[in-house]
Amino acid sequence: xxxxxxxxxxxxxxxxxxxxxxxxxxxxxxxxxxxxxxxxxxxxxxxxxxxxxxxxxxxxxxxxxxxxxxxxxxxxxxxxxxxxxxxxxxxxxxxxxxxxxxxxxxxxxxxxxxxxxxxxxxxxxxxxxxxxxxxxxxxxxxxxxxxxxxxxxxxxxxxxxxxxx
Numbered sequence: 001x002x003x004x005x006x007x008x009x010x011x012x013x014x015x016x017x018x019x020x021x022x023x024x025x026x027x028x029x030x031x032x033x034x035x036x037x038x039x040x041x042x043x044x045x046x047x048x049x050x051x052x053x054x055x056x057x058x059x060x061x062x063x064x065x066x067x068x069x070x071x072x073x074x075x076x077x078x079x080x081x082x083x084x085x086x087x088x089x090x091x092x093x094x095x096x097x098x099x100x101x102x103x104x105x106x107x108x109x110x111x112x113x114x115x116x117x118x119x120x121x122x123x124x125x126x127x128x129x130x131x132x133x134x135x136x137x138x139x140x141x142x143x144x145x146x147x148x149x150x151x152x153x154x155x156x157x158x159x160x161x162x163x164x165x
Contacts, residue, residue, distance in 0.1 A: 009055040016051035039120035047128040054135030058142045082154040089147045096140045103133045
């Protein structure tokens with residue numbers, strides 16, 4: 001089920017990226033041809049960027065596709081590298097917790113106040129905040145599951161497969 005949810009989040013990010021391209025093209029075209037801008041383009045682009053970046057975060061984590069610097073660990077024994085992988089994932093779990101807490105508080109605040117962006121369309125602020133929290137939470141859940149699996153693998157002496165191993 002988690003894999004399916006991650007795929008849905010990736011699909012949302014793809015649609016958001018296509019919408020970004022279409023919106024920016026439309027805005028530039030409208031500005032150059034009609035001397036008019038699409039209303040709230042900057043706000044919509046900013047909110048779509050949240051979807052495009054945060055939603056696929058859990059899928060990237062699952063594939064261990066984050067940036068990694070391995071020039072030192074490539075010379076270390078596999079057992080030690082396994083524990084570095086566990087430490088890195090565990091550090092990510094801990095580091096995401098205050099971010100999720102803060103983002104959750106911001107979402108609840110925006111939901112309760114019904115705040116709108118300053119613009120022509122009066123767009124609500126909470127949908128982008130909700131997407132941000134959901135994307136981070138799914139990534140956190142995936143990281144926790146990876147840490148547990150990696151600890152078991154490290155204890156059994158199996159190599160934890162990363163993107164380059």
